[in-house]
Amino acid sequence: MTAATRHSNSNGRAAAAPRAARGSKAYDRKLEAILRQAAAVFRTRGYHQASIRDIARATGVSLAGLYYYFASKEDLLYLIQRHAFETILAAARAGIEGVERPEDRLRALIRIHLRFFLEHPNEMKVLTHEEEWLSKERGREVRTIKRAYYQLCFEQVEELRRARGLAGLNTRLAVLSLFGMMNWIYTWYNPKIDPGASGCAGAMADIFLDGILSGAGRPANGHSTRKANTFERSGAPEIRVQN
Amino acid sequence: MTAATRHSNSNGRAAAAPRAARGSKAYDRKLEAILRQAAAVFRTRGYHQASIRDIARATGVSLAGLYYYFASKEDLLYLIQRHAFETILAAARAGIEGVERPEDRLRALIRIHLRFFLEHPNEMKVLTHEEEWLSKERGREVRTIKRAYYQLCFEQVEELRRARGLAGLNTRLAVLSLFGMMNWIYTWYNPKIDPGASGCAGAMADIFLDGILSGAGRPANGHSTRKANTFERSGAPEIRVQN
DNA sequence: AATGTATTCGAACGAACGTTCGATTGGGGA
DNA sequence: TCCCCAATCGAACGTTCGTTCGAATACATT
Secondary structure, X not given: OOOOOOOOOOOOOOOOOOOOOOOOHHHHHHHHHHHHHHHHHHHHHOOOOOOHHHHHHHHOOOHHXXXXXXXXXXXXXXXXXXXXXXXXXXXXXXXXXXXXXXXXXXXXXXXXXXHHHHHOHHHHHHXXXXXXXXXXXXXXXXXXXXXXXXXXXXXXHHHHHHHHOOOOOOHHHHHHHHHHHHHHHHHOOOOOOOOXXXXXXXXXXXXXHHHHHOOOOOOOOOOOOOOOOOOOOOOOOOOOOOO | OOOOOOOOOOOOOXXXXXXXXXXXXXXXXXXXXXXXXXXXXXXXHOOOOOOHHHHHHHHOXXXXXXXXXXXXXXXXXXXXXXHHHHHHHHHHHHHHOOOOOHHHHHHXXXXXXHHHHHHOHHHHHHHHHOOOOOOXXXXXXXXXXXXXXXXXXXXXXXXXXXXXXXXXXXXXXXXXXXXXXHHHXXXXXXXXXXXXXXXXXXXXXXXXXXXXXXXXXXXXXXXXXXXXXXXXXXXXXXXXXXX
16 A cells, blocks of 8 residues: 555544535636646646646645645546546537538538547646546546547448448447547647648548548448459568567 | 656666667577567556556566666666557558458458457557657657558548548548547457457447548538438537536 | 676655645625 | 445555665785
8 A cells, every 4th residue: 555545534634525515616627727737738748647746836836735725646647538538528519519411411420520629738638548547436437538529420431331321330349449539639739730630630631521421332341342452462471560 | 857858878787878779699588578568558557557567577677677677667668669660650661561452451450450459468568558658750760660550541441532532531430430440449349249350440440431431522610411301400509418 | 716897776865746724815795 | 414435535555666875895906
């Protein structure tokens, strides 16, 4: 048992729950500011490498003072992730409301996702890069929101698949590929040379939608045999490490 | 200056370069085994969270004994990354040699990439997830190999773009989207329910190739206006954090 | 058997970490 | 003005970290 995980339930604080629900407006505003700054620190230094002292420096709050706003470093990560996921999920749901065609709903989801990514790069990097460090219960809670978000996207693609009779489409694989396209953007996006969020969203939506829609009549194994594939060797050798 | 970065050039070791080039076959074999095990530890615990003591436990080598094979923790990360990148770059170059059509070369690159990913998940997660922790010079060296790998892929897409007259295609964005699709796989791949490397590669290649090839005659801003986009609002408001 | 070099290790060092504790401040209601 | 409680902080604790050092062992060549 490390010093970090040791819990003293006999401390003098009233109602010994870690991080009591303190209600004031000023409290909420300051907590949000701390979450924002902490996300920036986590983004550049990484969750584990970043120290609470770094966050104290970034926020101007003293080391001990921070613990008035969150119970532990892990709690801080949890608050950032939950906050960001809830926000983007709500934005996504609002964004497809009243949009008729599944194709347009998908385009909307892509645009919202990328816009959120480029407007909140700190939170999104933390979301995609520091998934695995929450405790069992906290991890489950965050994953539940994430799953709902994934599901929202999945439904649109599945609807499209049914409507267009795309028998050979693996919807799960397609959706996860789409998320890959979008989420990877934090590794390369450069505002000086790349289009804005709408431009990127349009380009990715074109690739993805044309990619899955032109596959009608493709065999169910999910990969093209329409063209002679002169490269294909049936039993390609394992890629050897070294040399 | 931390204990970790302190360098004693007055130690008793001959030829005080950190990690001298020790030549024996047994040395090389053991170093490779250490790199393999260390990649596994880094994958599950993360580079910063993983301790040299974890790696000592995983390899069976004592804590101090490990430093006979690498000069520092960062050196260890560097060796893993360089080794993995050089291997996959060589495999990619070999894999497209003699393949005529750029489309087939791209399919080959995708298949090789995914196969390497699924056969060496530890190394690939370290490669994609722990990019930023190398020193300036080491980071530059690894990025040089990565750049060559990216360039190899870029050239195929660019060639395809020229051959098919895809005026509206943003090659950089397309290639980086493709890498996103492929590299994201480590976050979701489940061998129990997902197709093997060839199946995934075929599906992704279909999405990507059909996606960019069906864009012929599209306007140069890179996103579709062929269909009435009933969703598009020109000045959509910023996504607000919280409610 | 003797020698020299390659390899391995136990033990320790100093720094940095997350967290806690007791004390102090500050501002709004009595 | 006094009081209460929310908010804040300096200082410290115990642990873990990366790294080093000197000694011990293994091994190939004489």
